Amino acid sequence: MKSTLRIACSRSHLQQVRDFVRDYLNSRNLPEITVNQVVLAIDEVVANFIIHANGEDETQFLDLKLAFSQHELNVEIADNGETIYLPGTHQSPDLRAYIKEGRKGGMGMALVNRLMDRVEFFTRGNHTVCHLSKHLA
Amino acid sequence: MKVTAQPSADTLTLLLDGELDASSAIVLDTELAKPDILNYRKVLVDCAKLSYISSAGLGVFISHLQRFQDANVKLVFFNMQEKVFNVFEILGLDALMTIVPSAAEAEAA
Numbered sequence: 480m481k482s483t484l485r486i487a488c489s490r491s492h493l494q495q496v497r498d499f500v501r502d503y504l505n506s507r508n509l510p511e512i513t514v515n516q517v518v519l520a521i522d523e524v525v526a527n528f529i530i531h532a533n534g535e536d537e538t539q540f541l542d543l544k545l546a547f548s549q550h551e552l553n554v555e556i557a558d559n560g561e562t563i564y565l566p567g568t569h570q571s572p573d574l575r576a577y578i579k580e581g582r583k584g585g586m587g588m589a590l591v592n593r594l595m596d597r598v599e600f601f602t603r604g605n606h607t608v609c610h611l612s613k614h615l616a
Numbered sequence: 617m618k619v620t621a622q623p624s625a626d627t628l629t630l631l632l633d634g635e636l637d638a639s640s641a642i643v644l645d646t647e648l649a650k651p652d653i654l655n656y657r658k659v660l661v662d663c664a665k666l667s668y669i670s671s672a673g674l675g676v677f678i679s680h681l682q683r684f685q686d687a688n689v690k691l692v693f694f695n696m697q698e699k700v701f702n703v704f705e706i707l708g709l710d711a712l713m714t715i716v717p718s719a720a721e722a723e724a725a
Contacts, residue, residue, distance in 0.1 A: 490639040515699040522670050526638040578682050583675035
């Protein structure tokens, strides 16, 4: 089973990322909603890496690694760019204000924080790395 | 992601087909941004074939909601798959948007 993926920093590769995660989780017989939640969390972080950390520069790339340790899924997403990207926690977006302002963004990391058990961003050399984990029965 | 618009009297039904993410959200945004859409009384969004939504997709709906409300256009979602509804629920958007189970309830909303 393929557990690593490298993609260029283009949002056109997000579908490939989601298909990769779904294929990886398929053998675990997890509920559809659980699989979708993990796929969503990874998709959100990867989209942020592509758009905000790497400015959709297709000469840059991201590496994804998925691994299970017993019932815990561990995800690593690392970029190759030189810009350090450390997003805030964004726990509770004010959605009524977002609607009033006609705002499009600002919910992705709030979703990730609610969907995963652990969310960590850190630097490795000049690169940004994100670790996500979630207990999956 | 495919968006099909079906106009009928004072109602516009949008059929969403595929996965709505940071790459495809522009297709929906373009449809919702059309000035003529505010001539309808209702915009019904058929989500039967919407198999995935990310925050970028949610953001498109959120960004047009106030404009619709100001023009007295009601935005109603129906036929939503459970895993997609779950994403609305996680953020609490199910309390701020009109989401009903069926086409009949959407037409009556």
